[in-house]
Amino acid sequence: MEIGVLRRDGRTDPFFDGTARDRLVIRRCAACDRWFAPDQAGCPECGAGELEWAEAAGTATLVTWTVTHGRPAADGTAPPPAFLALVELTEGPWLHARLDGIDPAALREGLPLRARFRHPGAGESYVLFGPEG
Amino acid sequence: MTEGTGGGTAIAGLGMTELGRVYGRSPRRLAADAVRLAAADAGLALGDLDGLLVSHGMGGSPGIELADTLGLRDLRLLSQLNSFGATAGAMVSYAAQSILSGAASTVACVFADAPLKPERSAGSAYHRDAPEWYGFGGMTAALGFRSVNAFYALAARRHMERYGTTGDQLGAIAVATRAWAAGNPRAQMREPITLDDHRASRWVAEPLRLLDCCLVSNGAVAIIVTGADRARDLARPPVHVWGWGQGHPGHRKERGSDFGLTTGALTSGPIAMKMAGVTPGDISQCQLYDCYTYTVLVSLEDYGFCAKGEGGAFAASGALGPGGALPTNTGGGQLSSYYMWGMTPLSEAVIQARGDGGERQAGRNDVILVSGNGGILDHHSTLILSPHPKGA
Numbered sequence: 001m002e003i004g005v006l007r008r009d010g011r012t013d014p015f016f017d018g019t020a021r022d023r024l025v026i027r028r029c030a031a032c033d034r035w036f037a038p039d040q041a042g043c044p045e046c047g048a049g050e051l052e053w054a055e056a057a058g059t060a061t062l063v064t065w066t067v068t069h070g071r072p073a074a075d076g077t078a079p080p081p082a083f084l085a086l087v088e089l090t091e092g093p094w095l096h097a098r099l100d101g102i103d104p105a106a107l108r109e110g111l112p113l114r115a116r117f118r119h120p121g122a123g124e125s126y127v128l129f130g131p132e133g
Numbered sequence: 134m135t136e137g138t139g140g141g142t143a144i145a146g147l148g149m150t151e152l153g154r155v156y157g158r159s160p161r162r163l164a165a166d167a168v169r170l171a172a173a174d175a176g177l178a179l180g181d182l183d184g185l186l187v188s189h190g191m192g193g194s195p196g197i198e199l200a201d202t203l204g205l206r207d208l209r210l211l212s213q214l215n216s217f218g219a220t221a222g223a224m225v226s227y228a229a230q231s232i233l234s235g236a237a238s239t240v241a242c243v244f245a246d247a248p249l250k251p252e253r254s255a256g257s258a259y260h261r262d263a264p265e266w267y268g269f270g271g272m273t274a275a276l277g278f279r280s281v282n283a284f285y286a287l288a289a290r291r292h293m294e295r296y297g298t299t300g301d302q303l304g305a306i307a308v309a310t311r312a313w314a315a316g317n318p319r320a321q322m323r324e325p326i327t328l329d330d331h332r333a334s335r336w337v338a339e340p341l342r343l344l345d346c347c348l349v350s351n352g353a354v355a356i357i358v359t360g361a362d363r364a365r366d367l368a369r370p371p372v373h374v375w376g377w378g379q380g381h382p383g384h385r386k387e388r389g390s391d392f393g394l395t396t397g398a399l400t401s402g403p404i405a406m407k408m409a410g411v412t413p414g415d416i417s418q419c420q421l422y423d424c425y426t427y428t429v430l431v432s433l434e435d436y437g438f439c440a441k442g443e444g445g446a447f448a449a450s451g452a453l454g455p456g457g458a459l460p461t462n463t464g465g466g467q468l469s470s471y472y473m474w475g476m477t478p479l480s481e482a483v484i485q486a487r488g489d490g491g492e493r494q495a496g497r498n499d500v501i502l503v504s505g506n507g508g509i510l511d512h513h514s515t516l517i518l519s520p521h522p523k524g525a
């Protein structure tokens with residue numbers, strides 16, 4: 001599956017400012033030091049309405065994954081499969097992610113991963129996750 | 134206790150339109166047709182209804198304007214409910230509570246949807262595509278999460294990694310469900326399948342194959358809930374509502390989450406069974422929300438029919454199919470019969486409780502468990518139904 005073209009939405013722009021600079025910028029509650037995904041609206045732990053933007057380490061582990069296969073065309077050809085996953089950032093939050101450069105046979109819960117940034121010709125930069133090291 | 138409800142509540146009518154590749158009728162029209170069919174089934178006139186609850190699928194209709202379409206006047210209860218796939222159970226419980234409190238006496242509950250289009254594949258009905266995607270949420274879709282399949286695949290894979298659940302165990306659910314569908318004239322897929330057919334079916338989102346995924350259907354289903362004492366005097370045998378419950382786990386997407394391992398059935402099951410005065414050992418048959426084979430497997434665990442992690446072995450034991458110890462999805466479920474969200478398991482439960490299952494009628498129908506599941510395992514409902522009055 002082709003990765004689509006990304007545009008900003010005004011609510012998560014600091015995340016894309018980060019990906020443009022190869023940084024993983026997510027949300028953090030200053031009041032209770034919990035970290036959240038970039039689209040979290042408030043802290044469900046302490047009730048704080050405002051979350052700050054903060055830079056995560058960019059390291060993660062694999063929680064679970066899937067390989068998606070597009071519907072074959074009439075001539076039998078199918079788009080290349082996509083390796084999709086839930087990854088657990090070192091700071092705690094889970095992100096829905098696309099894996100890059102992984103060995104399918106090596107996939108297992110807990111596999112160490114690291115953020116890899118991509119800067120396409122069109123649209124915003126984005127992040128994939130590949131094997132650590 | 135309100136007069137006339139001392140015996141609790143019961144489902145007195147069931148209306149089903151043609152289901153599947155049904156074109157040319159809007160969801161609102163389909164919903165109206167189903168309510169008329171349900172009223173006629175119960176031996177009621179539309180004017181006997183004093184409550185209407187509506188639930189829509191992908192199309193966003195019907196809403197409460199359905200009352201006007203049907204010409205219903207002086208209703209005491211009219212609302213649109215939405216807990217996604219858990220809505221059918223929620224509608225029955227809201228109707229039952231309204232009847233028990235005296236707020237209404239005879240309530241129709243209807244679901245309608247028409248996501249299938251004549252010249253498009255069934256899969257495209259639940260698939261997102263766009264030239265551009267917006268924001269962080271859009272990034273998730275841009276990267277490849279464009280249908281519900283991928284999210285359920287993540288859940289199923291996590292269960293496999295944690296408990297050793299296998300693809301063949303998921304396949305056993307697909308095979309058992311299709312065996313039931315063979316006896317259901319309304320089922321869209323009736324040709325029997327084997328485990329080899331399951332193994333040969335194409336990947337959709339590993340570990341889910343095409344035969345692990347539900348159908349897509351157009352159509353509508355309605356039921357009518359009323360006081361059990363009143364239902365006894367109507368056209369069809371009452372299907373008594375013994376208990377209900379909901380569970381919305383709110384799995385956080387962060388370290389320590391049970392996503393993929395458990396469902397809201399952990400909460401809704403005990404609530405509904407306690408209300409009904411039964412335990413898992415008393416359940417004669419299950420009608421479970423089977424958007425995927427995996428959903429059946431994890432629900433069976435959470436309801437306590439087997440230990441956590443043993444749902445795969447339980448399914449592979451043959452318990453679920455015709456002749457098994459726990460007949461499950463006896464009409465062919467969403468996997469093989471028709472996909473009317475929570476109305477698929479509920480409609481089959483009514484048919485089984487009445488003994489109307491024909492060649493697929495399961496041996497015992499005394500206590501039937503019905504589940505609903507919505508979102509990505511975010512919402513769950515449970516009903517306990519019976520042909521017998523509660524406590525009799």
Ligand SMILES: [Zn+2]
Nearest residue numbers: 029032043046
């Ligand atoms: Zn906080």
